Amino acid sequence: MTRVYFNDVVTRDGFQIEPNFIPTDDKVRLIDELSQCGFAKIEVTSFTSPKAIPMLRDAEEVMGRIQRIPGVEYTVLVPNLRGAERAFESKADEFNLVMSTSETHNLANLRMTREKSFAGLAEVIKYVAGRTPINVSLSTCFGCPMEGDVPQKVVEEFAKRFADLGVRGLTICDTTGMANPAQVTQISEALQKQFPNLQLTMHFHNTRGMGLANVLAAVQSGITRFDGSLGGLGGCPYAPGASGNISSEDAIHMLDAMGYDTGMNMPRLLAIARELPTIVGHAVPGQVAKAGRTCDLHQAPDYVKDLRQQ
Ligand code: COA
Ligand code: ZN
Numbered sequence: 001m002t003r004v005y006f007n008d009v010v011t012r013d014g015f016q017i018e019p020n021f022i023p024t025d026d027k028v029r030l031i032d033e034l035s036q037c038g039f040a041k042i043e044v045t046s047f048t049s050p051k052a053i054p055m056l057r058d059a060e061e062v063m064g065r066i067q068r069i070p071g072v073e074y075t076v077l078v079p080n081l082r083g084a085e086r087a088f089e090s091k092a093d094e095f096n097l098v099m100s101t102s103e104t105h106n107l108a109n110l111r112m113t114r115e116k117s118f119a120g121l122a123e124v125i126k127y128v129a130g131r132t133p134i135n136v137s138l139s140t141c142f143g144c145p146m147e148g149d150v151p152q153k154v155v156e157e158f159a160k161r162f163a164d165l166g167v168r169g170l171t172i173c174d175t176t177g178m179a180n181p182a183q184v185t186q187i188s189e190a191l192q193k194q195f196p197n198l199q200l201t202m203h204f205h206n207t208r209g210m211g212l213a214n215v216l217a218a219v220q221s222g223i224t225r226f227d228g229s230l231g232g233l234g235g236c237p238y239a240p241g242a243s244g245n246i247s248s249e250d251a252i253h254m255l256d257a258m259g260y261d262t263g264m265n266m267p268r269l270l271a272i273a274r275e276l277p278t279i280v281g282h283a284v285p286g287q288v289a290k291a292g293r294t295c296d297l298h299q300a301p302d303y304v305k306d307l308r309q310q
Contacts, residue, residue, distance in 0.1 A: 001259065001260065001261040002219075002224065002260050002261065003224065003260075003261045003262075003263065004219065004224045004225070004226065004255055004260050004261065004262055005040035005041070005224060005225045005226070005263075006039050006040060006041075006225075006226055006227075006228055006248055006251070006252060006262065006264065007039065007040060007041035007042065007043060007075070007201065007225070007226070007227045007228070008034050008039050008041075008042050008043070008227075008228060008229065008230055008248050009043040009203075009227050009228070009229050009234065009245060010030070010034075010229040010230035010231065010233055010234070010245075010248070010276075011027050011030060011031055011042070011043070011044055011045060011062070012043040012044065012045055012046050012056065012076075012077055013043070013227075013229055013233075013234035013235070013236075013245055014229045014230065014231070014233030014234045014244075014245070015027065015055050015056065015233070016046065016053050016055050016056055016235075016236075016237060017055070017233075017234065017235040017236070017237050017242065018055055018233070018280055020280075020281060021054070021055055022055070022279065022280065024058045024061050024062060024065075026279050027045075027058070027062050028062055028065045028066055030230075030272070030275075030276075030279065031044060031062070031066045032066060032067050033268075033272045034230065034272065035066070035067065035068070035069040035072050036069070036265070036268060037264055037265050037268050037269045037272070038262070038263045038264040038265050038269075039072060039248075039264070040071075040072070040073065040225075040263070041072065041073040041074075041075055041094070042072060042073075042074055042075070043075050043076065043077065043096060043227070044059075044062060044063060044066065044074050044075070044076055044092075045058075045059040045062050045063065045076055045077070046059060046076060046077030046078070046079070046083075047059050047076055047077065047078055047079075047082075047083035047084075047086040047087050047090075048077065048079050048083060049079075053237070059076070059086070059090070060086065060089070060090055063076065063090035063091070063092065064090065073093040073094050074092060074093045074094075075092060075093060075094035075095070075096050075135065076090065076092040076094075076095065076096065077096045077098055077137070078095045078096060078097050078098070078124065079097070079098055079110060080120055080124065081120070081123060081124055081127060083124075084124045084127060084128060087132075088131075088132070092132065093132070093133070094132060094133045094134070094135055094168075095124070095128060095132055095133075095134050095135070096135045096136075096137055096171070097121045097124060097125075097134060097135070097136045097137070097167075098110075098136070098137045098139065099114060099117040099118065099121060099136070099138065099139065099158075100114065100117075100138070100139035100140050100144075100175075101114070101138050101139065101140055101141050101144075101150050101154050101155050101158055102139070102140040102144030102146070102147045102150050103147070104144055104146040104147045105139060105140045105144045105145070105146060105147070105175070105238070105239060106139075108146070108238045108239070109139065109236060109238035109239065114158075118158070118161065121136065121162075122165055125165045125166070125167065130166070133168040133169075134166075134167045134168055134169075135167065135168060135169040135170065135171060135199070135201070136162045136167050136169075136170050136171070137170075137171040137173050137203065138155060138158055138159070138170060138171065138172060138173060139173045139175045139236070139239075140173065140174075140175045140176070140178075140239070141155045141172045141173055141174065141179075141187070142172075142174040142178050142179035142180075142183055142184075142187075143174075143176075143178030143179070144175075144176075144178075145175075145176045145178070145239055145240050145241050145242075146240065152186065152187055152190065155172065155187065155191075156190065156191070156194065159191060159194070159195060159198075160194070160195075163195050163198055167198070168198070168199055169198055169199030169200065169201060169225075170191075170195070170198055170199075170200055170201070171200075171201040171202070171203050171227060172187065172191065172200065172201070172202055172203065173203040173227075174202075174203065174204045174205055174214065175205065175236050175239050175242065176205060176207050176235075176236075176239050176240075176241055176242050176243075177204070177205040177206055177207025177208045177210065177211065177243065178207075178208070179204060179210065179214050180210055180213075180214070181210065181213045181214055181216065181217035182217070184202070184214045184217040184218050184221070185217045185218075185220070185221050188200075188202070188217070188218050188221035188222065188223050189221050189222075192221070192222055192223070199225060200223060200225065201223075201225040201226060201227060202214070202215070202218045202223050202225070202226050202227070203226075203227040203245070204226075204227075204245065204246045205234065205235065205242065205243065205244060205245050205246070206232060206243070206244055206245065206246050206247070206285065207241065207242070207243045207244075211245075211246035211251075212246060212250065212251060212254055214246075215246060215251050215254070215255070216254075219255065219260065226246075226251060227245065228245060228246050228247060228248030228249075228251050228252070229244065229245035229246070229247065229248060230247070230248050230249065230269075230272065230273055230276055230286070231244075231247055231249075231273055231276040231277075231280075231284030231285065231286040231289070232244040232245060232246065232247035232250065232284055232285035232286045233245070233276070233280065233284055233285075244284075244285050247273075247284075247285060247286035247287070247288070247289075248269070249266070249269050249270055249273045249286055249288050249289055250286055250287055250288050252264050252266065252269065253266065253288045253293060253294075257294060266293060270288065270289050270292075270293070273286055273288075273289035274289050276289075
């Protein structure tokens with residue numbers, strides 16, 4: 001049975017784009033509940049500028065108050081050196097650095113060129129000096145909503161430059177749901193071949209309904225690590241048209257049904273997913289929390305029993 005590992009990003013990717021600030025108490029409670037479900041990783045928050053991402057301005061407090069469970073890694077998004085200093089103080093288990101493979105999206109999101117971002121992140125990696133594992137999330141790897149195609153070669157080049165700096169992992173992000181399964185297969189195979197020692201994670205958004213098809217393509221190409229977001233919330237505030245990540249529970253339910261070992265407690269996860277609309281104050285896209293698992297059966301109507309006996 002192939003083991004697959006999930007990282008839930010709802011309190012980072014999900015909450016960063018919510019119209020209303022989610023109270024700190026709710027964030028802490030939600031993370032503590034997610035910690036009990038079997039996730040390999042939880043992306044708790046981001047140490048970005050509170051002016052750029054006001055919804056996550058309580059990052060220190062959230063990191064300080066959550067209960068950490070052995071076996072779960074608590075990762076945080078780090079955009080620059082200042083973010084890395086804050087992440088150290090919060091004792092994050094992993095720093096998730098971020099830059100875009102599209103020049104336009106990098107300028108929109110991080111307000112600098114890709115080369116400036118790369119140089120800044122190289123400085124962060126030098127500063128961390130192996131004290132905390134580093135993952136790099138590369139945004140818009142399957143296309144940019146402003147620029148269009150991002151050649152696979154560009155993704156491979158940035159991947160190589162970060163691999164050469166000694167990072168532990170890379171997350172290949174489809175920031176606005178532009179990836180298709182054929183493209184996912186191609187990039188998954190190429191990156192695994194080139195970087196057999198890196199932890200490779202796929203981060204899909206379901207903006208155009210291709211999210212689970214892309215998970216399937218990736219897992220069948222040998223990828224075993226995925227980001228997902230409870231309820232399917234999420235999106236980058238600086239990427240036009242961004243919408244939710246793949247829903248963690250829908251992706252995990254699919255892989256469970258196919259016989260993958262997800263290590264997850266599904267009933268517990270679904271119970272939390274069902275609380276999410278109350279926390280955020282609106283309906284969420286995730287489907288399995290509404291429909292129930294394929295094994296959650298309904299009672300047949302009485303007339304079926306009568307018909308059977310005829
Ligand atoms: N933590 C807290 N504050 C930070 C910070 C950090 N990591 N980085 C910068 N700041 C503050 C600076 O102190 C400065 O504050 P001031 O105006 O009170 O002096 C302000 O932010 C601007 O700093 P500057 O260095 O000029 O940064 P910038 O305006 O070029 O912004 C980023 C750069 C990356 C920090 C900012 O664009 C950002 O946080 N973007 C968010 C990216 C993101 O998370 N997107 C969604 C996920 S992909
Ligand atoms: Zn995302």
